[in-house]
Amino acid sequence: MYGTGKVLIGILIFILAFTSPILINMAGGKASVKANPVLPQSGKCIESKEYMKGYHMEMLDIWRDKVVRQDIRFLKKADGSYYMLNGAKAEMSLTKTCMSCHDNKAKFCDECHNYLDVNPYCWDCHIDPSLAKKGVTK
């Protein structure tokens, strides 16, 4: 082999670059930690768990457009009747409807979002209702 020293350095960089995920996992020691969102004890979600896992962000996006752009505020079922929440019509609102059951942002939303490094810009404007109750402002 010619230029052995330089070639070996090159090969070493190649190996380090392409095994870096393995090395980071070994060094971090957190590879077995799993996302563990805490689900509410009671109540029934408006959609199935499978649908929500994949498409909740699209649903919230559609809600936002309906409320902000079309002034359609209340959530309807497929048959045309309104969803009821605590005796009132349920609003298409993340903080007022979703988070009335899923009331802990840190233990529900953030679990998976942090696990997968998702940074939704919901929270650029909205605030976790439980924090709002405590008087925390953005």
Place this chain on the structure above:
Amino acid sequence: MGIWFSLVAVAALILLGLLGANVSGLNYIFAVVIPYIAITLFIVGSIVRIVRWARSPVPFRIPTTGGQQKSLSFIKQNRLDNPSSYLGVLGRMALEVLFFRSLFRNTKAELKEGPILTYGANKWLWMFSLAFHWSFLIIFLRHFRFFTQPIPFFVPFLQDIDGFFQIWVPLIYMTNAVILAALTYLFFRRVFDSKIRYISLPSDYFPLLLIAGIAITGILMRYFFKTDLVAVKELMLGILSFAPSAPSEGLSLWFYLHLFFVCSLLIYFPMSKLVHMSGIFMSPTRNLANTNRMRRHVNPWIDELKMKPHTYEEYEDEFRKVMKGAGMPLDKEESHVS
């Protein structure tokens, strides 16, 4: 011909991937065993290729350069295009690897009415291949969010920049659009230009189609047919920390296809032209300083061939008598070998 062969090959890969997704007994093989085989073959195969290159002697500096070499003090040297120092070579390599400088000098020959042969600048290939390679790199680095725990610092940084326009939910990444546009150009360049079509082989079409397959399945999975990303990350973390778990039921067909395409690419990589990723660092025309006239370069296999360098001194020793007889000027009157 090459196109059809490549299309059939990719179609065969799709069928295999679908088999892995739908036959539950094969799930483990496609989600765990094949990725391990692919990663191993990719790393070992690439090292074999690098070592094989390094074993070929390069007896002489090959100065295919684009600028004035180092010469007299009043002639300005082009230090980056014709370097004579180690630092200059580093600069040339950096320009080549990061910005494809030699492709930037690409020209296009065209036969026009007349007949007139014209040569013109052609930057489209340079622009689209640069766009393709950088997009691929950024997409690969963004995928570290599925590979590691903790997630490296560059992932949120790249995601923020890549999704800067905040269009659609989930955010559309610029690199996703750019890589599709670039792949489309690179593929149809070979299809529509008859000169390039004539010299194109299956090994030219196949990687483009394979990478397009990876990009399309990935984009479909992100925006249209959602898969359980938590399950994806658990699977990848298991593989990349040597504690593989059985693949979850939540993994969709699109994920199996995506993963199988990536594994195929990894296996194909070292045995194809894609290995230019490491080959570019081994190019003698790029990585050697042009010192042909500054230093003596001895052929490294000269001993093997039992050839000895024949200096003028030795030449004179051999022919001194004849040269003297013919009245030619000599450096030395007597042999320096006593």
